[in-house]
Amino acid sequence: MKTISLSICSCILLTTVAFAQKLNTLTSKEKKDGWELLFDGKSTDGWHTYHTDKASNAWSVQDGALVFNPAADKSERGDLVTDKEYENYDLTYEWKISDGGNSGVIFGVKEDAQYGATYETGIEMQVLDNINADDRHTPNHLAGSLYDLIGSAEVSKPKAVGEWNQARILYSGGQITLWLNGVKTAEVKKGSEEWNQLIANSKFHDWEGFAKYDKGKIALQDHGDVVAYRNIKIKQL
Known part of the structure; x- marks a missing residue:
């Protein structure tokens, strides 16, 4: 009887943990609090490659994550941006970088013909392999930094290559x-x-045009390295 009871309890516990960790979903509380999913875990709906009308084949969904493939044809390359613009929000997401890899989440992006790249207008939160990436020698280029503006080795503590990192951008009233x-x-x-x-x-x-637009799109950067993003959630304030 005791063995059976313990087995049942173990199954319930595992089921509960699995449910709590389900990817790319919102809890009832998150929905009530106004959170939205920017990535459904199954498709590139809501996203497109910068200056195009759809997500290119360089970006694909693999195991519940948006993954960039640098081996894709050059015509397929480019940053992935949201279809919508956002202003005043709390943004959370997870990222995983390849060995020596570099990428970033760029926000406040203005998609306009006068700008050839997302970083010409958007501000970047850096994604980086702090151990082997070329950019590792500059403190405000390390993982988690406000790229080329604020950063230090003391607070940049990414997990090992291949492990998922949790990131958050709170952007409200210019703060x-x-x-x-x-x-x-x-x-x-x-x-x-x-x-x-x-x-x-x-x-x-x-x-x-840099940092000029408070309202803008959110971009996942093609920096030429394999990178993956998931659990991308936003709460507009």
């Missing part, structure tokens, strides 16, 4: 706050004295 695996990695307000100094000291100092 930007980033977290990687529960650790705050950057915080600044657009237009502040600190922000202006950061821009002046960055590669973006003479980019006319």
Whole structure:
């Protein structure tokens, strides 16, 4: 009797854990709180390659994740962006990078013919293999950094290559706050004295469109390396 009871309890526990960890879904509480899925885990619905009308074959869904394949034909390459624009939101997602890999989530992207790339207007939260990527030597280029603006080795603590990382971007009223695996990695307000100094000291100092748009699309970057994203959720504030 005891053995049977323990077995039943174990099954219930495993089932509960499995349900709690189900990918690319919203809990009842999340739905009530206003969270939305940006990726359904099955298709590229809601996304398209920058300056095209659909998601190219370089981006595919594999095991419940959006995966970029750098071996794809050049005509298929490019950043994946949301169909919709967003302003004032809490964005959470998970990412996994390949050995030596580099990518990023770029937000506040203006998709307009005058801009040839998402990073010309959007601000990036860096995705990086801190051990082997070429960009690992620059502190504000490390994983979780506000790319080329704010970052340090002390707070950049990504998991090992092949493991999933949890990231969060809180973007509201010009205030930007980033977290990687529960650790705050950057915080600044657009237009502040600190922000202006950061821009002046960055590669973006003479980019006319950079960080100009509070409302914009969200992009997953094609940086030429295999990268995967999942559990992409947004709550508009």
